[in-house]
Amino acid sequence: MTDSQTDHRDVERSLRAAGWTPCGAGDWAIALRSPDGRTAARISPFDPTGPYTAGLYRDAAATRQVPELHEHRRLAGGGDLQILEWLHPVAQGEAAAFHDAIGRRAPEVAELTDLVRRWHARARAELPWCGPLDTNPANVMRAADGRLVVIDLFYADGPNLYAADPRRIAALIPEPERRFMTEIPAAASGPWEEHEREALRRALAAADAGQAG
Ligand SMILES: Nc1ncnc2c1ncn2[C@@H]1O[C@H](COP(=O)(O)OP(=O)(O)O)[C@@H](O)[C@H]1O
Numbered sequence: 001m002t003d004s005q006t007d008h009r010d011v012e013r014s015l016r017a018a019g020w021t022p023c024g025a026g027d028w029a030i031a032l033r034s035p036d037g038r039t040a041a042r043i044s045p046f047d048p049t050g051p052y053t054a055g056l057y058r059d060a061a062a063t064r065q066v067p068e069l070h071e072h073r074r075l076a077g078g079g080d081l082q083i084l085e086w087l088h089p090v091a092q093g094e095a096a097a098f099h100d101a102i103g104r105r106a107p108e109v110a111e112l113t114d115l116v117r118r119w120h121a122r123a124r125a126e127l128p129w130c131g132p133l134d135t136n137p138a139n140v141m142r143a144a145d146g147r148l149v150v151i152d153l154f155y156a157d158g159p160n161l162y163a164a165d166p167r168r169i170a171a172l173i174p175e176p177e178r179r180f181m182t183e184i185p186a187a188a189s190g191p192w193e194e195h196e197r198e199a200l201r202r203a204l205a206a207a208d209a210g211q212a213g
């Protein structure tokens with residue numbers, strides 16, 4: 001299903017055809033739930049931070065404070081697919097306390113904090129746009145076995161990235177890695193109107209044509 005040509009739409013289409021159902025949306029990604037209810041697919045049309053998140057999930061697996069990552073794939077055009085264990089939302093206060101513990105490197109999350117800082121520093125060094133840690137309460141969730149986990153801590157600094165001069169975006173992010181940057185769901189910060197998406201698409205296409213010429 002995920003060869004080098006597969007993009008976020010292909011993945012969503014084939015998972016839905018196999019009975020997966022919508023179960024969440026954020027700014028960058030939607031999530032689908034598997035028919036047996038045990039697995040979630042996080043599908044983003046454009047997420048430069050996906051590999052760093054996946055790296056953190058792998059390195060921090062032994063802490064059990066990140067979700068189990070069953071699979072990670074980069075998708076054609078700059079999207080990102082993560083197949084994760086199924087998680088439930090938690091109350092805001094509980095989420096805030098967990099973020100706070102990570103922030104101050106409390107003993108019970110010290111190993112996690114060290115790995116978060118290492119992967120975040122790497123993302124910030126390597127990506128032209130990378131925001132601070134995303135301490136949104138929706139990013140703390142509970143696994144089926146009852147433990148709390150943190151998800152989705154890294155993001156591509158949407159407010160600054162999307163406000164940047166399209167020529168700068170075109171110069172700093174190769175086209176195959178941002179083909180679908182106007183297709184992010186923007187479910188938390190939106191709505192992002194279709195005419196605004198179209199305007200950015202056109203500006204990027206013009207910048208790409210200018211660079212090529
Ligand atoms: N493993 C999961 N189990 C259940 N729902 C999930 C899971 N991962 C993500 N979600 C849902 O999808 C939403 C978006 O996922 P997230 O990784 O936070 O992406 P975004 O970058 O868009 O914030 C979450 O707020 C949550 O509702």
Ligand SMILES: [Mg+2]
Pocket residue numbers: 026027136138139152
């Ligand atoms: Mg999120």
